[in-house]
Amino acid sequence: MFGISHQRREEFDRAALVHVPELLRFATRLCGSADAGEDLLQETYLQAWRSFHRFAAGTNCRAWLYKILLFTHSAQNRKRARQPFLVDLDAAGEAALLIDAPTPDALTARAVKAAFDRLPEHFRTLVLLVDVEGLTYREAAEALNVPVGTVMSRLSRGRGLLRLELARHAPESSTGARSGMDLSAQRRARS
Amino acid sequence: MNLDCQQVRELMDSYLSEELSVETNHGVLRHVAECRDCAAELKRRQRLRALLSETLDLAVNDVNADRVRVRITHAVDREQRSWQRVARLGAVAATLVAAVAVACWAGRRVDAAAYNDSAEDHVACALTYPSGTAYDPDRAAQNLAPPFEHIVDAVGRSHGVYHVIDAHMCPYKGRNYAHVVIRGDGQTLSLFAERAERGALPDTPTTVLAGDALDVHATTRLGYRISAVATRDHRLFLVSERPTDPPDLAQDILRSAVRFIRGLEK
Numbered sequence: 001m002f003g004i005s006h007q008r009r010e011e012f013d014r015a016a017l018v019h020v021p022e023l024l025r026f027a028t029r030l031c032g033s034a035d036a037g038e039d040l041l042q043e044t045y046l047q048a049w050r051s052f053h054r055f056a057a058g059t060n061c062r063a064w065l066y067k068i069l070l071f072t073h074s075a076q077n078r079k080r081a082r083q084p085f086l087v088d089l090d091a092a093g094e095a096a097l098l099i100d101a102p103t104p105d106a107l108t109a110r111a112v113k114a115a116f117d118r119l120p121e122h123f124r125t126l127v128l129l130v131d132v133e134g135l136t137y138r139e140a141a142e143a144l145n146v147p148v149g150t151v152m153s154r155l156s157r158g159r160g161l162l163r164l165e166l167a168r169h170a171p172e173s174s175t176g177a178r179s180g181m182d183l184s185a186q187r188r189a190r191s
Numbered sequence: 192m193n194l195d196c197q198q199v200r201e202l203m204d205s206y207l208s209e210e211l212s213v214e215t216n217h218g219v220l221r222h223v224a225e226c227r228d229c230a231a232e233l234k235r236r237q238r239l240r241a242l243l244s245e246t247l248d249l250a251v252n253d254v255n256a257d258r259v260r261v262r263i264t265h266a267v268d269r270e271q272r273s274w275q276r277v278a279r280l281g282a283v284a285a286t287l288v289a290a291v292a293v294a295c296w297a298g299r300r301v302d303a304a305a306y307n308d309s310a311e312d313h314v315a316c317a318l319t320y321p322s323g324t325a326y327d328p329d330r331a332a333q334n335l336a337p338p339f340e341h342i343v344d345a346v347g348r349s350h351g352v353y354h355v356i357d358a359h360m361c362p363y364k365g366r367n368y369a370h371v372v373i374r375g376d377g378q379t380l381s382l383f384a385e386r387a388e389r390g391a392l393p394d395t396p397t398t399v400l401a402g403d404a405l406d407v408h409a410t411t412r413l414g415y416r417i418s419a420v421a422t423r424d425h426r427l428f429l430v431s432e433r434p435t436d437p438p439d440l441a442q443d444i445l446r447s448a449v450r451f452i453r454g455l456e457k
Contacts, residue, residue, distance in 0.1 A: 005271065005274075005275065005278075009267075009271060012267070013264075017260055017263070017264070020256055020259060020260045020263065021256035024255065024256055024259050029247050034255075038259055038262070041259060041263065042259075042262060042263055042266050045263045045266065045267060046266055046267065046270055049267045049270055049271070050270070102232055102235070103232060103235035103236050103238075103239050104235070105235065107235070107238055107239060107242055108242075109242055109245060109246040110246075112239065112242045112243055112246050113246045113247070116243060116246075116247070127243075128247070130208060131204075131208070131240050131243060132243055132244050132247055136208075136210065137208070137210050152205070155204070156201070156204070159204050162239075163239075166239070
């Protein structure tokens with residue numbers, strides 16, 4: 001019995017621990033601080049170890065770990081908030097669908113960070129997973145336990161909202177709003 | 192594939208994520224090559240994505256990652272050790288539960304043939320004694336084996352018109368009865384005592400043996416009346432053709448035998 005446990009531990013170390021740097025970066029970004037990110041990551045790995053017997057060898061360990069991390073994070077948030085985890089995706093992304101905001105010319109790191117922080121958390125997480133961490137749509141879908149189509153739709157809204165936030169707070173001279181509105185008109189005409 | 196500006200804008204981010212099919216990818220590239228607005232927008236989105244990574248690029252260096260990896264390894268080690276302790280305790284607990292289960296199962300075994308065997312041995316042995324057989328203490332002493340060698344003295348040789356005519360160890364179907372044969376009033380009685388090695392007596396209506404607080408199982412097999420008592424380690428059977436006269440006489444014999452057996456069990 002303990003021999004099997006030792007072997008399982010070796011497999012866990014080999015398959016899971018290699019993703020520590022990437023997941024640490026993601027957890028830190030997700031939590032907003034290094035300490036909270038480390039705590040989240042440790043809890044993630046403990047959960048992963050407890051359920052490692054359910055992990056099918058040869059499948060995507062990276063996506064599996066992201067999935068556990070996101071689940072652990074949302075569970076911690078629910079615990080803190082003492083309220084059900086409810087998000088109104090349609091309302092949050094509606095603006096992004098109506099106004100097809102172009103990306104402003106004058107982008108600064110500060111403006112991007114501010115716009116990113118203003119995104120609703122569920123969009124922020126997805127943009128972080130795909131556009132920053134480089135997960136494929138399929139991996140993100142697996143991590144979030146949603147269909148790939150849902151990932152694409154939420155990503156589209158999240159990216160749109162990000163551009164909209166940047167456009168709202170961009171200097172007047174920055175390009176975009178007019179041509180964006182033109183495209184919206186084009187879309188309305190097409191439909 | 193010909194795409195308009197709106198379509199290209201919608202596909203642009205998936206293009207940057209390399210999630211488009213080859214054909215759609217070519218469609219985007221062809222459009223961008225001809226459309227300055229969309230080419231500019233593509234560059235801005237590339238820049239936005241780079242800036243996003245850059246601005247969120249926190250200080251997660253190799254040293255940090257190594258330290259966190261060690262911290263995680265220790266946490267998992269502790270978890271693993273605690274689970275191993277739980278597993279060891281679980282194994283001990285499982286063994287105990289299994290032992291208790293086996294003991295319960297053994298305790299619940301039922302000696303289904305107990306009544307039939309006593310009635311059959313009564314017919315095969317006690318009823319074959321010729322009339323006029325008299326009790327010979329030397330023969331009984333020779334044919335009884337410990338711990339039953341004093342059973343006749345304990346039960347009593349005579350009970351009114353009933354008298355013990357013989358006592359011996361009586362092997363029957365793998366059992367080893369101490370068999371006391373009693374005769375009187377035109378009928379033969381058998382008192383059997385054996386060690387309880389085959390489980391509990393089958394359920395039958397019971398009466399309480401007065402003075403000893405013992406349940407007496409009463410049943411009829413092969414036309415014979417059987418009164419049976421289970422003590423801690425032994426089973427006793429009194430087989431008769433009909434009630435004794437007086438009826439308390441059979442109970443007296445059984446009660447005496449139970450006291451003797453209980454004395455052995457102390």
